Amino acid sequence: MKIINTILILVLSGMIFSQDDTYEIKKNTSFAVTKYKQKKYRSAMNYFEKVLKLDPDFKVVPFSILDKQARCYKELGLEDSATIAYTRLNQLDPSNEIAQKNVEYKHFKNLDFSKAAELSRKLAVENPDEPEHWKNAGDYLFRDNNFENNMNNILKYYQNYFKKKSDDATINKVISLSKVKLTNEQSKLIINILESIIKNGSEDIEIKRILAKYYIDSHPDKINTAIIYLTEIEKKHPNDIKVKQLLVEAFTNDKNFISALEYAGKILELDKLDYPFHDYNTYAKLCIELKKFRSARNKVFGGMKKYNDISFSIILANIYNASASSGQEELKYDDKLVFLIAFGLYNDANELSIAAKLKTNGLLPSKSDYFMNKDMLYPTGNNYNWINKEWNEVKYIKTYLEGL
Numbered sequence: 001m002k003i004i005n006t007i008l009i010l011v012l013s014g015m016i017f018s019q020d021d022t023y024e025i026k027k028n029t030s031f032a033v034t035k036y037k038q039k040k041y042r043s044a045m046n047y048f049e050k051v052l053k054l055d056p057d058f059k060v061v062p063f064s065i066l067d068k069q070a071r072c073y074k075e076l077g078l079e080d081s082a083t084i085a086y087t088r089l090n091q092l093d094p095s096n097e098i099a100q101k102n103v104e105y106k107h108f109k110n111l112d113f114s115k116a117a118e119l120s121r122k123l124a125v126e127n128p129d130e131p132e133h134w135k136n137a138g139d140y141l142f143r144d145n146n147f148e149n150n151m152n153n154i155l156k157y158y159q160n161y162f163k164k165k166s167d168d169a170t171i172n173k174v175i176s177l178s179k180v181k182l183t184n185e186q187s188k189l190i191i192n193i194l195e196s197i198i199k200n201g202s203e204d205i206e207i208k209r210i211l212a213k214y215y216i217d218s219h220p221d222k223i224n225t226a227i228i229y230l231t232e233i234e235k236k237h238p239n240d241i242k243v244k245q246l247l248v249e250a251f252t253n254d255k256n257f258i259s260a261l262e263y264a265g266k267i268l269e270l271d272k273l274d275y276p277f278h279d280y281n282t283y284a285k286l287c288i289e290l291k292k293f294r295s296a297r298n299k300v301f302g303g304m305k306k307y308n309d310i311s312f313s314i315i316l317a318n319i320y321n322a323s324a325s326s327g328q329e330e331l332k333y334d335d336k337l338v339f340l341i342a343f344g345l346y347n348d349a350n351e352l353s354i355a356a357k358l359k360t361n362g363l364l365p366s367k368s369d370y371f372m373n374k375d376m377l378y379p380t381g382n383n384y385n386w387i388n389k390e391w392n393e394v395k396y397i398k399t400y401l402e403g404l
Helices: 002-013 019-037 041-054 065-075 079-092 097-109 113-126 132-143 147-162 168-177 184-199 205-218 220-236 241-253 257-269 276-289 293-307 312-325 333-348 352-360 367-372 392-402
Strands: none
Touching: 019 041, 019 065, 041 065, 065 079, 097 113, 113 132, 113 147, 132 147, 132 168, 147 168, 147 184, 168 184, 168 205, 184 205, 205 220, 205 241, 220 241, 241 257, 241 276, 257 276, 257 293, 276 293, 276 312, 293 312, 312 333, 333 352, 333 367, 333 392
16 A cells, blocks of 8 residues: 555656656657657657656656757757757756857857856866867956956966867967966966977977066076077077067076177167167177177267267266276276266266266366376276277366366
8 A cells, every 4th residue: 555655646746657658758759859850840849849848857758858959949040949958958967068068159159258168167177088178168268358367267278278289379369368467376377388389399489489588587597498499589580679689688697798799789780779778788788798898889879870869878978987997996097087988978968966976986087186197188098998089978088177
């Protein structure tokens, strides 16, 4: 009696079907599948709807019937109904890749990129041999235009994708992300991604440029790699000023001032410079480091005439200041005359505070100095053989002394 009552309860609750109900469900399912195979989608749709009305909890038919129902809807242009069917299939069978892709597409169309990305992520985890899912997840979040919240996941998804595959469009996205404001961890993650791309055989110039800049700024142990990358790029693009500037920076950081000066000179030979003062100043600093004061002066003076820029007087002043400072510990009259040239140039460039410091620090000739050395109007020491008394800026010596 207890067994009969249990069966009766189950039947009434819908947990099991009578033989007739089961037969009816299977019959309609067979009709639905047949019509589906015959591409008679409207008729098939009607049968599928009847089946799901008879068996709403899938006690007889499998979940996968929802896929065929959804396909009928799609063939008939009923996209919303198709989405509802796929969403339900995704809820009942989260591992169903077809359902996930279709629901993912629905979120994409509705601009709900975070939900679409989450579905792609699940597909990627469930299908490790299909790295495109990682790419899709990253792409959705990329389109979400909320980099502050999504950046970590975007980079992780792309990193997983690049472990197995690569494409130019995704590379360009990572490159673009490298140029926005990032945390230190995010920067390291991007560098790891770019390094893996190069390691896998890419010759992408922009990636090598980014890596080289990163090594120069943050990894002195990888300066040689930076130089290799930049040299490769420079050979292919000999007029690329920025690459030459990075080479100057790399060689300077490596204390290879001769090579740095070589590339600094190449920059000045180019016709169009965005920041001529900066480039000439860099050249002068390298010459000063190598004590090539004449080379520095002549190049900078030529630049001042070429660009008609009085600010170049500052660089010239720095050259004379450095030359005068490189002598013996004991300050001599010769040194003061050279400091005097720097003083005049600083004044011309309106760098009055620097000029004043030279005077207050006792680096310029005093009246008594001049009285004792009236016959010396030009520096004559061996350290100053590089100075030509006919140069225009040397006039500052006579002008100042005559005013004492």
